[in-house]
Amino acid sequence: MAWLPVLRSRGESDIRTLRDEMDRLFNSFFDEWPVTGLSRRENGGWMPAVDIQETENEYTLRAEIPGMDVKDVEVSLADNVLTLKGEKKVEKEEKKKNYHHVECRYGSFQRTFQLPPNVDDKNVKAECSKGVLTVHLPKSPEA
Numbered sequence: 001m002a003w004l005p006v007l008r009s010r011g012e013s014d015i016r017t018l019r020d021e022m023d024r025l026f027n028s029f030f031d032e033w034p035v036t037g038l039s040r041r042e043n044g045g046w047m048p049a050v051d052i053q054e055t056e057n058e059y060t061l062r063a064e065i066p067g068m069d070v071k072d073v074e075v076s077l078a079d080n081v082l083t084l085k086g087e088k089k090v091e092k093e094e095k096k097k098n099y100h101h102v103e104c105r106y107g108s109f110q111r112t113f114q115l116p117p118n119v120d121d122k123n124v125k126a127e128c129s130k131g132v133l134t135v136h137l138p139k140s141p142e143a
Contacts, residue, residue, distance in 0.1 A: 047109050047111055048063045048064050048065050048084070048086075048109065048111070048133075049063070049064045050062065050063045050064075050084075050111065050113075052113070056139075057138060057139055058136055058137055058138045058139055059115070059116070059119065059137040059139070060134060060135070060136055060137070061082070061113065061134070061135040061137065062132055062133070062134050062135075063084055063111075063132070063133040063135075064131065064132060065086065065088075065128070065131055065132070065133050066131035067088065067131065068086060068088050068131070069089075070128045072086055072087050072088070072089065073085075073086040073128070073133060074086065075126045075133070075135060077115075077121055077124055080114065080115045080117065080119065080121065081112055081113065081114055081115065082112065082113040082115055082124075082135065082137070083110065083111070083112045083113075084109075084110070084111045084112075084113075084133070084135075085108075085109070085110045085111075086108065086109055086110075087107065087108045087109075088105070088106045088107065089106065115137065118139050118140050119137045119138070119139065119140065120137075120138045120139060120140040120141075123138045124136065124137050124138070
């Protein structure tokens with residue numbers, strides 16, 4: 001299991017809000033497809049960007065988690081559902097700083113992905129390098 005940290009800013013622009021809503025709509029549309037739409041958002045907050053690729057032997061999920069400590073990420077698999085959870089923590093509180101612009105987000109997130117039935121759940125592996133979490137989901141051998 002993996003936990004990842006993220007916090008949503010309260011003073012977001014209308015464009016950011018519109019983009020988030022469009023992302024939610026597209027994700028809900030793709031939820032109907034078992035492979036191309038493996039994801040489902042769990043809350044309205046910020047989520048790491050995720051790519052899912054299929055090869056002959058496996059599915060590969062890559063999630064962008066820059067600046068996060070691996071110990072703050074949880075990857076779990078249960079009942080053919082892969083869950084990514086985490087919390088991005090503020091390194092230190094900076095008092096009396098006069099910010100002119102803030103885009104960095106901190107706080108918690110959770111993403112779940114309904115996996116296709118042909119995933120070999122006994123051999124799933126995860127690794128993290130250069131701010132990218134990679135989960136290897138091998139396909140079960142043909143019966």
